[in-house]
Amino acid sequence: MKKYFKLLLTTMAFFVLAFMSFRISAKAEAINIYTVDDLLAVSENTNADYILMNDIDMAGIEWTPIDFTGNFDGNNHAILNLSVKSTSTEIRTTYDGNYKTYDTSFAGLFGVLENATVKNLTLKGINVTVNKEEPCFIGSIAGFAEKSSIENCSIDGTLRLDVSAKMFGVGGIVGYGGDGSITSTNADVTLICIDHDKENRDEQFMGGGYSAGYLDVDKCFIKIDGYDSDHGYVHDGGLVGMYILYPLGNNYAGYINNTRVEGMITFFEDNTDRRAYCKDFIGEVMNWTYEYVGNSSDFTRNEIKDYSKDLLPHYCEGGNFSKEVIESTCDEFGYTVYKCNDCNEYSYKADYTLKNHKLGELSVIEEATTEKEGLSKGVCSDCGAEVYVITPVVEEKVEEPEIQVETESIAEPETVPEKEPVKEEEGDTLLKVFLIGGLIICIGLVAAIAVVLFRGCKKR
Numbered sequence: 168m169k170k171y172f173k174l175l176l177t178t179m180a181f182f183v184l185a186f187m188s189f190r191i192s193a194k195a196e197a198i199n200i201y202t203v204d205d206l207l208a209v210s211e212n213t214n215a216d217y218i219l220m221n222d223i224d225m226a227g228i229e230w231t232p233i234d235f236t237g238n239f240d241g242n243n244h245a246i247l248n249l250s251v252k253s254t255s256t257e258i259r260t261t262y263d264g265n266y267k268t269y270d271t272s273f274a275g276l277f278g279v280l281e282n283a284t285v286k287n288l289t290l291k292g293i294n295v296t297v298n299k300e301e302p303c304f305i306g307s308i309a310g311f312a313e314k315s316s317i318e319n320c321s322i323d324g325t326l327r328l329d330v331s332a333k334m335f336g337v338g339g340i341v342g343y344g345g346d347g348s349i350t351s352t353n354a355d356v357t358l359i360c361i362d363h364d365k366e367n368r369d370e371q372f373m374g375g376g377y378s379a380g381y382l383d384v385d386k387c388f389i390k391i392d393g394y395d396s397d398h399g400y401v402h403d404g405g406l407v408g409m410y411i412l413y414p415l416g417n418n419y420a421g422y423i424n425n426t427r428v429e430g431m432i433t434f435f436e437d438n439t440d441r442r443a444y445c446k447d448f449i450g451e452v453m454n455w456t457y458e459y460v461g462n463s464s465d466f467t468r469n470e471i472k473d474y475s476k477d478l479l480p481h482y483c484e485g486g487n488f489s490k491e492v493i494e495s496t497c498d499e500f501g502y503t504v505y506k507c508n509d510c511n512e513y514s515y516k517a518d519y520t521l522k523n524h525k526l527g528e529l530s531v532i533e534e535a536t537t538e539k540e541g542l543s544k545g546v547c548s549d550c551g552a553e554v555y556v557i558t559p560v561v562e563e564k565v566e567e568p569e570i571q572v573e574t575e576s577i578a579e580p581e582t583v584p585e586k587e588p589v590k591e592e593e594g595d596t597l598l599k600v601f602l603i604g605g606l607i608i609c610i611g612l613v614a615a616i617a618v619v620l621f622r623g624c625k626k627r
């Protein structure tokens with residue numbers, strides 16, 4: 168009798184385990200991002216794994232920063248022309264050098280990163296421009312990062328904060344954060360921070376890597392062109408504005424290693440009680456518990472004593488710029504160089520364009536239907552790059568739907584192919600069949616045991 172019971176238990180255990188492993192494997196699969204809409208949809212599920220399948224041009228879209236606790240793999244693809252003007256919804260505590268706390272909001276591609284990873288991602292021409300009258304930190308990858316890692320990313324762009332508050336800062340990669348790391352990441356950034364409150368003293372932070380906190384840094388390259396106008400206390404660093412362990416009493420053996428900083432921070436500190444922290448790596452050092460090896464810099468501290476004019480990369484007013492368009496190639500993104508005709512000196516790059524691959528015949532991954540767009544893949548005949556192309560919804564009138572495939576165009580991001588939900592449906596059906604089968608077997612076994620028991624009783 169025990170034998171039958173054991174068999175029944177084993178069978179049930181098998182199905183429970185199979186069910187659990189199915190759920191685990193289903194969760195491990197990353198959600199593919201092919202288009203602008205796919206990227207926007209990250210805001211609907213902020214605790215998932217994502218992988219970028221195409222370069223994506225975000226020109227003309229105002230991005231709302233996402234508070235994120237998942238994993239984002241850029242897959243060595245780029246997001247172009249990301250424009251951010253608002254902060255995300257989550258509020259976090261930030262600490263100044265006296266451990267005074269501030270309820271703070273954040274802006275960047277991500278607002279708040281927590282228990283998250285961001286890797287293999289390029290941000291080309293990111294533009295964060297925030298106006299705020301409360302404590303606020305902005306960065307490119309994230310405004311705030313805790314217990315998170317940023318790895319193998321590349322950023323170029325401009326970040327500007329116009330602010331009237333007691334606590335604020337601008338970081339080239341992250342605004343404020345700790346208990347995490349930035350590794351093998353390059354940032355070539357123009358940072359601008361303008362304090363519009365001339366009456367009240369404030370705590371201001373700027374860093375090419377991050378503006379304040381205790382994120383570990385290894386193998387990074389920072390190119391900074393910073394402009395900081397402050398009527399309070401300045402904490403500026405080529406890498407970090409203020410290195411501080413928080414909250415008070417925190418012990419953490421951090422490190423800043425193998426990193427190079429190049430560039431200049433132009434700043435003023437309009438304050439009779441002046442500190443004017445501005446150094447190549449760390450503006451103000453609150454804690455010395457970290458490892459610090461293999462670093463080098465070519466950095467200029469450019470202090471201005473005239474507080475009457477806010478500091479900017481450029482002052483000509485006419486807005487009289489000439490444009491030169493640099494076309495994209497297989498290897499390089501295109502862009503426009505804007506050059507000031509008034510001074511004939513200042514120029515900047517903007518309006519990046521997607522790489523120009525030569526796609527031959529596309530292979531269909533998912534057919535377009537009358538309701539849903541399809542997905543095809545092309546391979547560049549010159550460089551071998553894989554590009555995913557959305558194919559339009561098939562019109563109902565057509566008797567024999569033929570998918571029109573554009574052979575020469577690059578994947579122009581359009582709408583969501585909704586690949587994941589389909590997979591989930593398939594998975595769910597499979598799972599149902601599997602579980603029903605298991606149930607039938609279990610019932611069969613119970614019945615068999617019952618019959619055996621019944622017979623045993625009869626014999627007696």
Ligand SMILES: [Zn+2]
Nearest residue numbers: 483507509510
């Ligand atoms: Zn000019």
Ligand SMILES: [Zn+2]
Nearest residue numbers: 497524547550
């Ligand atoms: Zn190519």
